[in-house]
Amino acid sequence: MAGAGRKTVRSTCPYCGVGCGVLLTPQPDGGLDVRGDPDHPANFGRLCSKGSALGETVGTGHRLLTPRIGGREVSWESALDTVAERFASTIAEHGPDSVAFYVSGQLLTEDYYVANKLMKGFIGSANIDTNSRLCMASTVAGHKRAFGTDTVPGTYEDIEDADLVVLVGSNLAWCHPVLYQRVLAARKARGTRIIVVDPRRTASCDGADMHLALEPGSDVALFNRLLAEIDARGAVDADFLGNTTGFDAALEQARAEDGTATGLSEAQIAAFCTEWIGTEKTVTIFSQGVNQSSSGSDKVNAILNCHLATGRIGKPGCGPLSVTGQPNAMGGREVGGLANMLACHLDLENADHRAAVREFWAAPTVPDAPGLKAVDMFDAVGEGRIKALWIIHTNPAVSMPDADRVRDAITGCDFTVVSDITAETDTARLADVLLPASAWAEKDGTVTNSDRTISRQRAALPAPGSARPDWEILAEVGRRMGWQGAFDYQSPAEIFREYAALSGIAGSFGRDFDISGLVGEDYDALQPTRWPVSARREGGRFFSDGRFFHADQKARLVPVSWRPPVAKTAPRYPFRLNTGRTRDQWHTMTRTALSARLSAHLAEPFLEIHPADAFAKGIGSADLVRVDSPQGSAILRARITDAVRPGQVFAPMHWTGETAPSARIDALVAAVTDPVSGQPESKASVVNVTRLNAAWYGFAVSARPMTPKAAYWARSVTRSGQRAELAGLDTPQDWEAEARALFDLPTAELTSVTGPGQGNARLAFRENGQLVAALFVSSTPIAVMRDYLATLPDQPDQSLLSGRSPADVPDPGPILCSCFGVGVNTILSAIEADGLLSVEAIGVALQAGTNCGSCRPELADLLASVQQKEAAE
Structure with missing residues (x-):
């Protein structure tokens, strides 16, 4: 409950592209109460497990609080001067394309806008790309080829109106749980059917009517077969097809493939085609399984071809819907955060568009060619062509493909700046300059979700230490590089108004993105708003009128062919x-x-x-x-x-x-x-x-941070400290010395039990009579009650070294429902003791599965396993 005198702030969740609204209430201890906003149109009060736990992720213990140069704390003045001087001198000596920004869908739109303006308008290079390149760039390319712009045609409301939802390469149940709940609600309300197209059986398959486990990368073959069947069964919308070009070529290519590349049976393909063709109100939701592919753009266009051929686009309850993985991947697309885009969906390679943006910004130049995309950018860093690099709110030393090579490239870069909320990431540890940035719940701005809804993020907590908003950091560097007037921003509201005004120019070019109607709006009071917002049109769906954004106002059906993944399996890599x-x-x-x-x-x-x-x-x-x-x-x-x-x-x-x-x-x-x-x-x-032929396996719990040094270790937090899984290839001679080093407990009191052989030991450490750490080691994988032990030192420890909970202390087992912290053993006990027969009954008894619902497939599996066991007895 919100306490008296503590103001509740309306904001937006910082995780996936669903864009859920949250209500944030600061707590007296500096924490944050987080609840779903019942009035937000994306979630209507629902939150997934991650959103529900947001209050547990605030605090300063992990935060970067002061700028650092070479690991040494410095003033902001020194840090900003260093960044500006090094970038300026690099440009002067090697040209503007010798520098690059690698940014993130974690940025707010206003941050993104300033970064894009600084790089493309004033530094004069297009070398700004984003980690969104890794998740939705193929959708951007597919949209632009088909529609002329990167336009999401439909809205979330289409899910409620659909009779069929097809999930392609999307584990919506786990990756966008709140949106998946809207799918399940449609199923309950109107009998909406669900088809999952995915090589792997995921949680999203639990409620599906059909799962097509196609071969990896073969989506184009499936949707080409669908397009051919659409024509063969007379399902083409001839009237709507008049608003398109390319149908004959796309159909000819589709007919050249028979779907065998999918690995599916003819019966499965026929059933899918019958469902899709026979259901007018069909929404095709696609995500990373489509995008993250060497043929990702073709996969997108294969899907779009089917919707265009049937006219199932821009109408209630039907259409293609790309769901993004990051909270502001869409906002980054809108401001031109990708290396091949300009702001407001204007085209970098269009001279008129460049001239308009340059004039609006009063910029010295705007590049006329795309910059380096993410993979090429880090190749250029490794080759020394990029000599100054600024990484903002992302961790490419882990998340980029061929991550070891990327890590080495960053290490060898002449000058690397990292802006982040922590110094404790693989990438931040490689930086020459670290800049402390404000985090979610501390900064103000906007984000755009997957159905074009712009929402406000609002600050509910003060930024700790000397952390600053990203737009302010970027603007300060811009001013110090000599462009004072262009970056003389005083607030995110001022940036948003400039951005909205630029979108009006885009609208005058006939672009889809136009929010010029928000220029005069009260920024602080801005409510969730779906773009466009202009004198020309507001919100709603695109393309029901058959007008698209190519010069002839027609959509393009793009001929595409199935191509297998580039890497080939072989005996060495099967x-x-x-x-x-x-x-x-x-x-x-x-x-x-x-x-x-x-x-x-x-x-x-x-x-x-x-x-x-x-x-x-x-x-x-x-x-x-x-x-x-x-x-x-x-x-x-x-x-x-x-x-x-x-x-x-x-x-x-x-x-x-x-x-x-x-x-x-x-x-x-x-x-x-x-x-x-x-x-x-x-x-x-x-x-x-x-x-792995490990010589020993270990499990450790500690009330303080651990520093493992084993061939394998995986560390995570518990309510009382940390836990870790360990394994080694060589058995230490002295387990006590190993454990004391692991826990940094040189003088703590030790209780130990050793088993036969050098690879078996159990050690517990106490300080002032209080249990503070324990290590369990075995020559075989450890069999202990991990989830009971992870509660230490809160639990009594009489039976600690047995690795099992006392008879009067039930072991909850591994957490299955994270929203309410319900463990597997607790659920099993309730099923057996109370005779629970359904997932709904489990929810009534234990609350498990009643919030975001993403654990419901696991609950169903658990229930089925009990029922199968009982049937066999």
């Missing part, structure tokens, strides 16, 4: 690696890893592998495995499951050098990109998998 997200973590965990309950669901990195492949490789369910690719290697925990097909493996992309250095999965991903969009192929690299 598996195809899929990467993605887990339910409760976000990007490289800079924020989510601070939450104990988010860290409790899947506490260490893992590799999903099919049982047949695991058997063939001699891999057991608790084994560690080494995963090798031509680019690098990783060590992960085996998770044996038929959710992946034989020959395919899956690993999450979240773990870093800070949390599990051997599990930086993007170090294995090849830097192969889509030739149109420049987006990397993150879901189809080739690898080999072998069992």
Whole structure:
């Protein structure tokens, strides 16, 4: 409950592109109460597990509070002068293309706008790209080819109106849980059917009527077959087709493929085509499984071709819908944050557009050619062509493909600046200059979600130390480089008004993005607003009138052909690696890893592998495995499951050098990109998998930070401190010395039990009679009650070294419902004791699954396992 006298602030969640509204109430202890905003049109009060835990991620313990140069704390004056002078001198000596900005969908639109203006308008280079290149650049390219602009045609309301929702390369249940709840609500209200197109069985398949486990990268073959069937079954909308060009060429190409590349049976393909063609109100939702591909742009256009051919676009309940992975990926697209774009959806390579932007900004120059896209940018850094680099709110040393090579490139760069909220990331540790930035809940601005709704982020907490907003940092550097008038901003409201005014010029060119109607609005009071907002039109859907943004106002159907992933499997690398997200973590965990309950669901990195492949490789369910690719290697925990097909493996992309250095999965991903969009192929690299022959395995808990030094370790926070999984290739001679070094407890009181052999020991440490740490070591994978032990030292410790909870202290088991902190054992006990027969009954009894719903598939699996066990007895 909000306390008296504490003002509740309306803001927006900083995670995925759903763009959920939140209500933030500062607490007396400096914390933050976070609730869903019932009036926000994206979520109507719902939050996912990550959003619900936002209050656990604020604080100053992890924060960068003061600028640093070479690791030494300095004043802002010194830091800003250094950045401005080094960038200016580099430009003077080597030209504007010798510098680059690599920015992020974590930036607010106003921050993004100033960065883009500084680089493209005043430095005079287009070398500004964003980590959004890694998640939605193929959609941008596909939209522009089809529509003439990067336009999202529909709205979230279409989900409620749809009779069929097709999820393509999107685990919506885990990656956009609140949006998935809208899908399930439509199913309940109107019987909406759900089809999932994904090589892997995900949580989104739990409620699906059909799952098409197609071969990786074969989406174009599936949608080409659909287009051919649309024509063959007479489902083409001839009237709407008059608003398009290219249909005949696209159809000819589609007819050249029969769908065999998908690996699906003819019956499966026919059933899919029948469902799609026979359902007028169809929404096709697509995400990273489409975008992150060497043929990502073609996949997007294959989907768009089908919607254009049937006229299922711009109408209630139908259309293609790209869902973005970051809170302001859309805002970054709008301000021209990509290297091949100008602000407000204007075209960098259009002379009239460049001239208009240059005049508006009173800029000395605007580049006439695209800059370096993300992969090419870091190649240029590694080759010494980029000599000064500014990285803002992103962690490319972990998240870029071929991450080891990117890390080495940043290390060797002449001058690297990193703006972030913490110094404790793989990338921040490589910086020459570190600049402390304000974090979410401390800064003001706007973000745009996946259906074009602009929402305010508002500050509810003061920025700690000397942290500053990103727009202010960028503007200060711009002024110090000699452009005082152009960057003399005093507030984000002033930046937003300038940006909105520029969009009016874009509107005069016939562009889709025009929010000039917001120029005079009260910025502080701005409500969630779907663009466009102008004298010409407001909000709503695009293209129902058949008018598009190419010069002839017609859409383009683009002929596309299926192409297999670039990397080929071979005896040395027989598996195809899929990467993605887990339910409760976000990007490289800079924020989510601070939450104990988010860290409790899947506490260490893992590799999903099919049982047949695991058997063939001699891999057991608790084994560690080494995963090798031509680019690098990783060590992960085996998770044996038929959710992946034989020959395919899956690993999450979240773990870093800070949390599990051997599990930086993007170090294995090849830097192969889509030739149109420049987006990397993150879901189809080739690898080999072998069992790791560890000499010992360990599990540790500590009330203070640990410093592991093992071949494998994965560390996460608990409510009482930290926990860690460990393994080594050589057995230490002195476990007491190893444990004291791990916990930094040189003089603590020790209680220990040793087993047979050097690789078996259990050690507990106390200070002033208080249990502070424990280490369990075995020559085989550790079998202890981890989730009970992770509560130490809060729990009594009489039976600590047994690794099991006392009889009167139930072990909750691994957390399954993160929203309410409900463990597997608690759920199993309730199922058995109370005779629970449905997921809904579990929710009534324990609340599990009643908030964001993203754990409901796991609840269903757990319930099914109990019922199967009972049936077998």
